[in-house]
Amino acid sequence: MTHSQLRPPTMADVARQAGVSHQTVSRVLGDHPNVRDETRAKVLRAIEEMGYRRNFSARALATRRTRTLGVVASNTTLYGPASTLFALEEAARAEGYLVSTVSLRRLTVETLSEALDRLSEGGVEGVVAIAPQRSAVEALAELRHPFPVVAVGTGSGAEVPSVNVDQNLGARLATAHLLAAGHRRVWHLAGPEDWQEAADRVDGWRATLEEAGVEAPMLLRGDWSPLSGYRAGQELAGWVGRGLTAVFVANDQMALGVLRALREAGVRTPQDVAVAGFDDIPESEFFAPPLTTVRQDFATVGKRSIALLLDLIEGRTPSGTSQVSIEPQLVVRASTFPYAPQPGAAPG
């Protein structure tokens, strides 16, 4: 209170006040065991009195560690990326790291490169790149950066360490579920071609049909948005009565658009056409009808990504080979089944 606050107090100031050396203050702050209780108390009192806070930059300079990780993401208002981001931050925090985020509107080689530069200038020790577009993956492999990078959502083929939900498996689960429910064929509304996840879902869908001895119907493309789903839904409505009874949509938002288009066309879901989505956004359970979908465990994605990144930073794991895969889970609801469970009745 009586201290001038022109410059924040330094460790030396605290030391003087407590009658010890600055190194002892450092020891108290660092929880070093060999400090007498009495001394520790004196120091802590001085710290409290002066409102001292350790200077981040000086500490980082001396230790050569910033304890900060970077994240590059795009489309962060979508449920998937937002959930991943949240999980990443939480996992990093649990490990004592702070997270600096750069959110991109569009993920291109240029913007990605800029983002990495920026984070580099910000002193991050490593970066998680949520980079579902293929172009971004290639860029990642080529870009030079002085820290390890873990990719999320790039698919497992890359030369970059990565963490992925098994999109292929998810698509298989959804497609197989529809086939098992008695549908002869399953149509597919895919995401943008440039997205690895979209491609993997197409592959899983196609493979499942082939294994069942069914020819894959025409493939439709959307851009993940409800509007693109709506437009595709209008097209799909035209095929009702000509072999269309089931659609696997590559994400829940597009599925929402499909549902609306079908309803407007007088097509009933699931009696006339069954619809399955992907992601399990919180709203899916309340669509009309509630949506069967594939749930991705973003919390695990976050945890595993941070764990892998820290391994790379500490040099525990050789870079290049590490690929983590996470299993998705099918959530069955009324949109693919005549029976409609009550919302909130079961955890799913």
Next chain:
Amino acid sequence: MTHSQLRPPTMADVARQAGVSHQTVSRVLGDHPNVRDETRAKVLRAIEEMGYRRNFSARALATRRTRTLGVVASNTTLYGPASTLFALEEAARAEGYLVSTVSLRRLTVETLSEALDRLSEGGVEGVVAIAPQRSAVEALAELRHPFPVVAVGTGSGAEVPSVNVDQNLGARLATAHLLAAGHRRVWHLAGPEDWQEAADRVDGWRATLEEAGVEAPMLLRGDWSPLSGYRAGQELAGWVGRGLTAVFVANDQMALGVLRALREAGVRTPQDVAVAGFDDIPESEFFAPPLTTVRQDFATVGKRSIALLLDLIEGRTPSGTSQVSIEPQLVVRASTFPYAPQPGAAPG
């Protein structure tokens, strides 16, 4: 290529290679005008060759600036917070700042205080707190921190500098719209009591009814989730035919639940009951029916928040009095009107 990379090169290494002093390297990097072109080229070549990158911590220590801002947020997978977060980061980046985020599961005095401590240890120069709960606002005013803090979504009454969308106005727009459409009374499904935004919306709704000489019907409460909206919707369905013809729901997700409950109860929207929401999430346009709602301009919230925070950091604005208010906008769709516009036809 031929250089040992055991330790990253320092400015002195670059200087030696270029045959100049380290200060000249610093000048080149800092775009200082008084450097001969020839010298600059030499330095840049050396930097390129050695893959030199300026050390963040040393720079921050010397300049006493980290060029990093902190953000504390909760519920970051919801559309509103996620959009705000995105806008904040983008605005900060445009000003040359990096953003460190702490995402909280629950916003309490303890978690908020912890988050601020953490960011403080991370060397941030200022913090934006997305703190819509009332408890958090009080905490913010009391907590001591060595940097300025701007609150978002706390309402404008606080002693803390803050940026807010005018929730009261938004609620008035929605309620007045329903009254103007001929409804005698407008019911309200509110958000949690602890949320300032929920309270402001209740106030706006109530005031509009009073000004129209209408008695406010029973107030319902939800927790922002579709499920709570669904449950409230079941209750509301029981009042159809007994004076219930219009409901103003405090957010779009709950409105989704209400729509479903009404539909299941055989109540038609908007013919029997009109429903309006709040937020304009991307899905709202594709609900059944498309939802009339109140749009909040999160991009502006982000820009204004960063601008205010930087003003405080630079000492341009005295702390304490600064309150920024942003106007929301009514978006009319089919859920309150017999006419259903085509999705995507108009930018709304």
Next chain:
DNA sequence: GCCCGAATTGTTAGCGCTCACAATGTCGTC
């Protein structure tokens, strides 16, 4: 050819912390 001011470059001190090591104190043992 010399002088002055501007342009350009170099030198010297920190910024506030941690690390390595040195110095001191403490205790039990023989």
Next chain:
DNA sequence: GACGACATTGTGAGCGCTAACAATTCGGGC
């Protein structure tokens, strides 16, 4: 009561950069 082992504290040297100032160089005017 001296000695060694260990606990506790202090000292000095950077970490890699920027800021302030000093030194040098370069022109042009006379």
